[in-house]
Amino acid sequence: MWKAARLNLMLAVLLPSFASAVQAPASHPVTPQWTEQYLKRSHSALLVDSDDDHVMSYYFFGTERDVTLMGLERVRGEDYEQFFSLMLFSGQRLLGYYQNVLSFPSGVEADGTVQFPRGVRSWMGKDEAEGKAGRFNILNAPAQALCQEVGPQVRCADWVPVTP
Incomplete structure (x- = not known):
């Protein structure tokens, strides 16, 4: 019984820490609520x-x-169709966005490179040969389309810059 109580206490302490690691830090100015x-x-x-x-x-x-x-x-819609858009902010200023991409990313690496889930191939630029060397990186000002392939579906979303 003592071990079960100790385990519950450990979970109560560790789980909130894990949950906050997945979300924007509380001190970060751009959060999902702020973006909305x-x-x-x-x-x-x-x-x-x-x-x-x-x-x-x-x-x-x-x-x-x-x-x-x-x-x-x-x-x-009636079929509950999903539409995904990606937005880039510098501080609290919206730089621009990609509207109606096929897939959300799985995260951002320390060098700014955007990772996508397994099964999602992505490249920058509508010409696949041109885009093979270019991966989506949030630190490089995007000017090219973000292209993604998921199974037989291929979609390129143009970069839409936002001027203040």
Whole structure:
């Protein structure tokens, strides 16, 4: 019984720490909640027709040198179709976004390189040969399309810069 109580105490102490490691740090200025309010205040094109959405969710994927990668998931229509967008912030300024990408990333490496889940091939630039050398990196100002391949589906999302 003592071991079970000790285990429960350890879980109560360790689990909250693990959960916070997955989310944006509390001191970080760009969080999913902040991003939602920012897009609403700025009347972002990413929210056009969002009154008809079933679900809108915001995700934090990582930050490196004050550049943050956030995600927006919209679920729409009778078939509950998902739409994913990726946004880049410098500090609290939206630099731009990729709208309707095939897959969200799985994270951001320490050098700013964006990782995607197994089974998702990605490259920068609509010409695959041109983009083979280029991987999505949040520290390099994107100007090219982000292309992804998931099974038979291939989609390239243009970079949409946002001017203040």
